[in-house]
Amino acid sequence: MEPAETLNLASRLSHTVRMAETFRIGELAKAAGVASSTVRYYERQGLLRPSSRSASNYRLYSESDLERLRFIRAAQATGFTLEDVTQLLRPAACGKVQALLEDRLARVGERMKELRHLQKVLRASLAECREHQESGRCRVVDELTVRAKAPR
DSSP: OOHHHHHHHHHHHHHHHHHHHEEOHHHHHHHHTSOHHHHHHHHHTTSOOOSEEOTTOOEEEEHHHHHHHHHHHHHHHTTOOHHHHHHHHSOOOHHHHHHHHHHHHHHHHHHHHHHHHHHHHHHHHHHHHHHTGGGSSOHHHHHHHHHHHSOO
16 A cells, blocks of 8 residues: 555544544534534523534534433423423433423423314314305404404
8 A cells, every 4th residue: 555545544544533533513413413503502502512622613522412412302302391401411310300291291281272272263263264255255354353453
């Protein structure tokens, strides 16, 4: 092998090793399946911090940062808010996690109640639209216009 080929191979291998140890922001985002802006947002919220900076001042993240980012996303997909995630990232007893789950479940129940009411209102509005369709005037829009003009 020529010296130039050896050098080229060595630089490629060191690049591969570096890639396994650290990620720049775009690489981290891609590995976690999120946008770079999401990573920056989590940084601003204090949920994630770069492990270091490169000589060029790029943010550098480790494998554990990638795991943390994936944990945040998994917790959100489970229904936890970012405030909840902040608490989950701290070592917590199972009882504390259960309390978070119970609170989240209660909030979801309230939201479902609101959504069922909204569904009922939308169905009634749709029925009214269909009933008065031939008149050429939309009664739902008329009612919303009246409500918008009413003082509060």
